[in-house]
Structures are given as structure tokens and as C-alpha cells.
Amino acid sequence: MDSVFSDTDTSCDLFPHTDDEDCRGSVRSASPQPQQKKRRRGRGRSDATTQVVKKTRRLKANDRERNRMHNLNDALDALRGVLPAFPDETKLTKIETLRFAHNYIWALSETIRIADLQAGKSGEPPLLLNPALLAEAPSPGSDGCSWSSSGSSSSSSPAYCASSPGSPAAPDDYSFRQQDAVFGFRSFAPGVY
DNA sequence: TAGGCCATCTGGTCCT
């Protein structure tokens, strides 16, 4: 993976451009454009040290960006880890993971809501409603995922409910029963994505 | 072979 580095230093960093846009899209071009002759003269000229500084900065920025994306992927893996596993061990893609997590949270919320309702009817104490835990729980919209509260009911479906991201196997394999409701893990809610 | 997914590079913008 890291070996990609070597072939990127060529066109953009070593050859001065008349305008920086040339750098875009030429990252992995086979051969650098021969327009190095078209260099600017006089004002704004970039000497060797400036080029070295620019290149160093770029490499550092690339490194940071790489690490940032790695951190993002680590977080995504952690998220995959707390989601229900699939028998086929197919790794969820990024978008599947996010949508799945969203739907999963929605389903859990529904579970709590239904349990709470039923407990209220029967006079039993509400289940799973620990105020301390609820206070710590992130609000549905805090992750940038809008909760799509189209109705006044708290059971409004989540904004991301991809009906079946990827290749779902038999839905029964990934479902659980909560009272009378059956939630398929990859498609709990009516798909409105 | 086309299309999907991914990693990486890159330049721009915003923030500290």
C-alpha cells in the first residue's frame, strides 16, 4: 500500500506547473506532460528550495490524510463490530455499514418504545429505560444523520433505510422477534432511502 | 468486460 508513494512524486512535485490545476488528475498519469518548458519567468518563480518545501508539505499532508482515512476506517470497523454479524461473513461495505447501523439503532429505539408502551398498559415498570443511560445516549441527529421526524410519532422511520444494501441473504437469518414485530437486520424499516 | 468498492493523491477551504 505504501509503495504507491513513489510513483506520485513525479509529475506534480518535480515539474513546475504554470497553474496548479495541471496537477489534478495527473497523479498517476504514465508520463509527465512535456509542458515543463512553459515555465513562468520572473515574478513568482519557484526556486529549488521552494519546490522542496512544497513537496515536503504535500507529502506530510498526504500522510496526515492517509492516517485520517485509516482512523475513519478503524471507526467503521468498530461500528461493524458492534452490529449483528452475518452468517455469510460478508464484510459490509462502508455505505452498508452506515445504513445498517442507522436502521439498527432505529429498530432498537422501536423496541424500547414498544416495550415501554406495553409496560405502560400493563402497569409494569418500563423496561430498559434507564434515565442515566438515556442521558448518555447520543441524540439521533447528532451524527449528521437526520432522524426524518416526518410525523409527531417517535416511531418515524429513519432517513436511511436502504431496503437492502448489498446482497441480503434470507431475511429470516438476520431477524429477531420483539413482541410480535420481526425486524430484518438489513431492512428493518420501510425503505425510504 | 462493466460496474462497484476502495485507497490514495490532491487542491481548496475553514479553523486554531
Place this chain on the structure above:
DNA sequence: AGGACCAGATGGCCTA
């Protein structure tokens, strides 16, 4: 000024 974040571009790998 430098870092974080973002989106676009590109190329590699894999699968239907």
C-alpha cells in the same frame, strides 16, 4: 502557518 476536513480524480482489485 499549519492542520483538519472535504470532494474530485484516478487507478487497482474483485465480481457478476
